Amino acid sequence: MADFDIAIAGAGAVGMSCALWVQMRGHKVLLMDPEPPGSGTSYGNACTLATYACLPVNDPSVLTSLPQLMFSRDSPLSLSYAHALRNPRWMLSFLANCRAAPSRRIAGHLADLLAHADAGINPLIEAAGAQDLVVERGQLSVWSTGKAAKAAAAGLERRRALGVPWREVDPEEALEMEPGLHLPVKRAVHFHAARHLRDPLEFITRMHRAFADLGGTTLRAKAETVRASDTGVELQAGGQSLTAGHAVIASGAFSTQIKGAGTQKLPLGTERGYHVMYESEGHRVTRPVGWGEAGFYAVPHAKGLRLTGTVEIAALDAPANPRRLDYLVRKGAEMLGSLPDPDSDWLGYRPTMPDSLPVIGRSPQSDRVIHAFGHQHIGLTLGGITGRLVADLAEGRQPNVDLAPFAADRAFA
Template identity: 35%
Template sequence: MQVPDSASCTGSEPATVAIIGAGVVGLCCALQAQRKGYRVTLIDREAPGKGASFGNAGYIATELINPLSTGKTLRSALHLWFSPRGPLALPLRYLHRILPWLLRFGMAACPAQVARSRDGLVALNRAAVPAWQRCLKDIGASAQLCRSGYLLVWESSNRLDVARRHAEELRQWNIRTELVRGARLAELEPALAGTVSHALYFPDACQVRDPYSLCLELFKALQARGGEFVQQAVEKLVPDNDGVGLQTGTGVLHFDQVLVCAGAWSKPLLQGVGIEVPLEAERGYHLSIEGVGTGLNRPIGSAERRFVMSPLDSGLRAVGFTELGGLKLKPFARRFRVLRHHSQALLPALADPALKTREWMGHRPTLPDSLPVIDRHPLHERLWFAFGNQHLGLTQAAISAELVVSMMSGEAPPIDPQPYRVDRF
C-alpha cells in the first residue's frame, strides 16, 4: 500500500487536503489535518456549523453504546410509530423510499451485529472526551467543554426496576451512574422535583456550552492557522493518479487528498465513485427557548418521552424525534407541538407564553448498524470518508478526526478502524 502524502514526505510544499463538509466532524478533521502539516481547504454549500451540528443538544452522549437497531427496538417500533406523541415518525409519502433501508435496519438487529455495533460505539465513545479535550486545549478553547453531569429521568415510580437494570447494564461497560430519588434528585435538579420519580445520574458526563459557538471557535482557529473556506456545493468527485478533483458549479478544484465529511449529503458523492452506502437522512427537530429561568442545571433525558433538554448559553434546548423522511420534505409543524408538550410536562414553567422559542429541523446521517464510515476508498487511496455518526456526531467528532487523519497520514490509528469500513455493507 502506498503511504499517503503528508507534509513530512512532500518536500517544501505541504500536501493539500480538501474537507467536504463544514459541520462539527468536518471542522475537527480540518484542524487535525492542519496539525499533521496539511494545507487545508474546507468546502461546504452552507456556512460552517449551519447543518445538523447547529441543532444538537450539546451533550457528549458517551453512554449511548447500544445501536439503534436491536430486538427491543423492533418490538416497540409499531407502538412508537402509531403513538400520536411518540418519538418515531415515518411520513407515509416517504415510506416507499425508506423500505429498503428499513429492511437493512431490521437485519442489523441480529445479536451478532448488535454486538459488533456496540463494540464499535464503545471504542469511539470511550475515546471521545479525551479527544475533545486535546482538540480544544490546542486551540485555546477548553472552556467550551464542561463536566456537567447528566440525568436520565423517569416520571413513573413503577419504572424503578427499569432504571436499576439499566444501571447494571452500563456498569458492565464501566459507565458510572447513581440512582437518585427524593432529596438527592431535588438537590441536583430542583425544577424536576415535582414531576420526576427517579433518575440515573451520570457524574462524568460532559456537554459543550453551545454547539454553534463551538463550531465557530473551531472555524476561527482553522482560519487563523491558514485554512481556507470555499462556500460551494461539490457536485462530483473525480479521483486520478495525482489526487482527487472536486467538480463544483464554477469548475474543478484539485487536491492531493480529499476527505468527505458531508453528513447526510455524502451518499450521492460516494455513488459517483462506485460505492453504495445505505445512508439515510434522519430528521431531527429542536426547540430553543431563550432567556434565563428555564430551570435546568444540566442536560436531562426522558426515558419515557424519549427526548433531551439541555441548558446552553443560547437558551434551553429541547431535542427529539427520529423521523425517517429524507432530505427534501419540509418540517412538520406537529413535531414542534409534540416537543412543546413534552417539555412543558417536565418543566411547567415553559408554558409561559412570554418565552421566546425558535424552531429548527435538520438531517442526521444514519446507517443501519449505527456505526459511522471512517475509511478510505478501496480503489482510490487519496479519497477518504468520515460520516454517518447518526445521533453521535458531536460526541464522536474529535475522535473520528484523529482516527481518519492518522490513517491518511500513514500513522498507527488510535483505535481499531475495522468496524467503520466503507465496504462493510
C-alpha cells in the same frame, strides 16, 4: 504539485474537526461547504459530549413496541410510511439490526470508539480556545414511570459492562440536582463523565477561526465531484477545478450526493430531530437532562433553554412536521412545568447508517478518498476522534482504533 494536501467536503462538527486536526499537523488544507461552518445538524443538537451513548437506536424493544411507538401521539419515534416504502433497503436493514445479537455488537463497537472521544476532542477545545464553553456537570437521565425505569435496567447494565461510568441517584437527589423538574421521578442516573458545550455553533466557529489562523483555506462551495487517481484527487466545487492529495467526505446526511467519492451506493439515511428554544428559560436546568420515555433532552444552552431530540424517519427534503414540534412543546411543559411559547424551532438531519455505526476509513475504491460521516446521534461527541483518525489515515499512519467495524464495505445486514 497538488493545490492542497487535503480537501474536506463539509464543515459540520465532523468536517471541521477533521480540518483542524490535519491543519494542526501542518498540512495544507482546503475546507469546502456552501453554508457557514457549523450551521447544519451540528448547530441544533443537544450540546452533549455524550460518551455514555453507546446503545444504538437499533434495540430489540423497537421491534416489540413498533406499532405503539409509531401510532401513539405521544411517541418519540415517528415514521413516514411513504419514505419507508421508497427506501426498503435502509428500513429493513435498520430493523434487522434491532435484533439482540447485532444490537449488542453495535453497542460494543460504539463503546470502543466513544472511549477515545475525549482524547479526540480535547486538543481541539484547547486549539480553539473554547475551554469556557465546556461544562463538566454530567448528564442526568430520568424515568417517570416504574415500567420505563424497569425497562431501562438492562441497557444501564450493558453500558456498565462496556465501561461507561454512571451513578444511581435517588429521586430526591435528582430533584435537588435539577429542582426545575416537574416529573414524578421513578429512577434517575447520573452519567458523571459526560460534559456539555454551552453552544456547539460557537465551538465550531472558534475551531474554524483556529483553522484559519493556522493557514487553512475555506471555500464557500459545494463539492460536486471527486475523481481519484493513484497520485491524488481532482475535485469540482463551485465551478472550480481543484487538486489535492486526499479528499475527505464529511458532509453529514448529504455525503452520498457527491459523485465519484464511493459513497453514492451506500445506505445512508437520516433520523430527523427537532428542537424548540426558550430564550428566557435557560435557568430551568443546569445540565442536559434526558427524559427516558419521552426521548428528548432539556439543555441549558448559552442562548436559553433548548428542548431537543425525538426521531423522525422521513426524507431529507420533506417539510418540517409541526406535530413533532408540538410534541416537544407539550412534553416540555410536562417535564418542566409551564413554559412560554418557544422563540424559535429547528429541524436537523442525523446522518445514520442502518447499523448506527459511522463510516470512517479509506474508500474501498481509492486510498485517496477518506470517508467520515454517519455519526447519527453522537457526531458532536465523535467529531474530534474522527478528525484524529482521518489525520492518521491521510498521513498513512496506523490509527490506534480498529476501523474495520466502520468500513464502508462492511455488511449492513
